[in-house]
Amino acid sequence: MALISANLATLRLRIAEACKTCGRGLETVRLLAVSKNFRVDAVMQAIAAGQREFGENYLQEALEKIAQIPRAGIQWHFIGPIQSNKTRAIAENFDWAQSVDRLRIARRLSEQRPEHLPPLNVCVQVNVSAESSKSGCAAADAPDLCHAVAQLPRLKLRGLMAIPAPITDTAEARRTFGALHALYEKIRQSGLEIDTLSAGMSDDLEAAIAKGSTLVRIGTAIFGKRET
Numbered sequence: 001m002a003l004i005s006a007n008l009a010t011l012r013l014r015i016a017e018a019c020k021t022c023g024r025g026l027e028t029v030r031l032l033a034v035s036k037n038f039r040v041d042a043v044m045q046a047i048a049a050g051q052r053e054f055g056e057n058y059l060q061e062a063l064e065k066i067a068q069i070p071r072a073g074i075q076w077h078f079i080g081p082i083q084s085n086k087t088r089a090i091a092e093n094f095d096w097a098q099s100v101d102r103l104r105i106a107r108r109l110s111e112q113r114p115e116h117l118p119p120l121n122v123c124v125q126v127n128v129s130a131e132s133s134k135s136g137c138a139a140a141d142a143p144d145l146c147h148a149v150a151q152l153p154r155l156k157l158r159g160l161m162a163i164p165a166p167i168t169d170t171a172e173a174r175r176t177f178g179a180l181h182a183l184y185e186k187i188r189q190s191g192l193e194i195d196t197l198s199a200g201m202s203d204d205l206e207a208a209i210a211k212g213s214t215l216v217r218i219g220t221a222i223f224g225k226r227e228t
């Protein structure tokens with residue numbers, strides 16, 4: 001039971017070390033705990049250990065957890081593929097949608113975001129590894145999609161998200177995250193006020209932080225191996 005809080009402590013040290021190595025302030029990198037496949041009690045343990053932002057991939061599983069966990073001070077991020085039939089529940093229950101990769105989905109999220117809630121925070125997901133099997137828009141299409149999303153009244157464009165193909169080679173990881181960061185900077189310099197580059201998971205967070213990630217999404221290193 002003490003494991004999750006110990007894992008979080010170790011992970012925070014790892015993030016601090018990665019920040020120090022590349023001369024970044026610790027406050028420039030946020031930690032998203034990816035709790036997919038883990039139960040409410042695991043999330044509660046992470047909350048008790050000070051974690052406040054959680055990421056979920058599967059809508060039904062996420063809604064059950066969100067309903068059972070006190071909402072105050074907690075931010076829920078949807079990070080899984082978004083089909084049209086999921087947009088309403090995401091717009092009604094989440095604080096962030098990080099996996100927006102087409103305008104049709106963004107429009108639905110904006111239309112369905114309830115008036116009593118603040119605008120839904122959105123990242124545009126980019127397919128940096130250009131794999132046909134993964135979701136995410138093509139890098140070349142990301143600037144136009146970002147500008148279109150930024151116009152939607154009930155969304156707040158926050159930045160980019162990417163899930164690179166698993167990389168074993170550090171140099172290649174840095175190239176991939178470097179290309180993503182260059183795209184992020186290009187979009188920022190085109191006049192959009194964005195502040196979030198969501199990149200880096202349990203195995204590659206150092207390379208992501210070295211290349212400008214502002215939000216690492218970590219599951220395994222906090223909760224352990226997922227049962228399938």
Ligand SMILES: *Cc1c(COP(=O)(O)O)cnc(C)c1O
Pocket residue numbers: 034036057079080163201202203217218219220221
């Ligand atoms: C599962 C998942 C993660 C966490 O991956 P770990 O390797 O367990 O840290 C991060 N981001 C997304 C989009 C995921 O689906």
